[in-house]
Every structure is written in structure tokens, then in C-alpha cells.
Amino acid sequence: MSAPNDLRARAAGIRLLALDADGVLTDGRIYIADASGREWAMGFSVKDGYGIRRALRAGLEIGVISGRDSYGLRLRLGELGIRRTALRCKDKHQALSQMLEELRIKPRAAAFVGDDAPDLPAMRLAGLAIAVADAHPEARAEAHWVTSCRGGRGAVREVCDFLLAARG
Secondary structure: OOOHHHHHHHHHHHOOOEEEEOOOOOOOOEOOOOOOOOEOOOOOOOHHHHHHHHHOOOOOOOEEOOOOOOOOHHHHHHHOOOEEEEOOOOOOHHHHHHHHHHOOOOOHHEEEEEEEHHHHHHHHHEEEEOOOOOOOOOHHHHHHHEEEOOOOOOHHHHHHHHHHHHHO
């Protein structure tokens, strides 16, 4: 974990906030509705949504990089105005690299929020690696910062508020 001043300095230069979906935007639970295995419901935090909207209005780029894809996720991202996505992503490092290239910004200007082993390559690339409070120990060990809120329970709002405060 970085010292508070180092953490604020890292956060002040962030231009892209990239998020995992399951376990970060949601609490990681998936509800199955029928024998075909179709997803029935996902839960998202209204607090996280408010934080995302504020961050977007302030000019922060936001992207979602997820190993899964679902109607519910796409619907929520659309409602929030998140256009940068890499869904059904097998290589989160590559996906984050592509977003950085498209935005013409360096990795140090990116933050990535994750919760488990598939997120580690993107966390290692980002200038600010963040893990949610209930992340797997591997993800917490790689993070510069661990939120006090759990995934799907206000962690993204906490991150957005911190980044906006660091930017002034």
C-alpha cells in the first residue's frame, strides 16, 4: 500500500478509470433463472452509478473490462454512459493497453479496479492499482490502495470520489 501522499499524487494524474465488472461493479453473485443457464439478474449499486456519472461529467474516461458479457451489464453500462468496454475479455492487460492507445495516454495515467486473479495483469499495467475491500488476497497484495467498501457496495463510488478529490 502506498503512503497517502504518494497515493494522492498517483490519483491526481489519472485520466482513465478502468473497472472489472463482476466483483467490482457487482457483488460477484450471478442469479440463474432457468435450466438453459440464462442469467436472470445482476445487482448494481446506485451509489456507484452516481459516482461514475460525476466522474464522467468531470472529464474522466471510464472503461469496463470484463471476462463476461450479459444483457444486464450492457444495459447498466449504457444507462451510465460508459462507452469504452472490453467484454468477454480473455486478456485484460491487452484490453487496457488498447484503451490507453486509443486515448493516447500512458499507463501511469490509468487506474484499474479489480478483485481477483484475472485482473492482476491490468492492475500491474495501471499507474494506480486498486482492489475492492472483499477482493481475493492476491489482488489486495498487488493494489496500491484497497477500498473500504466491498465490490457492488459502493467501492466504485469511493474510487470516483477519491480520484475527483485528488484532481482538485
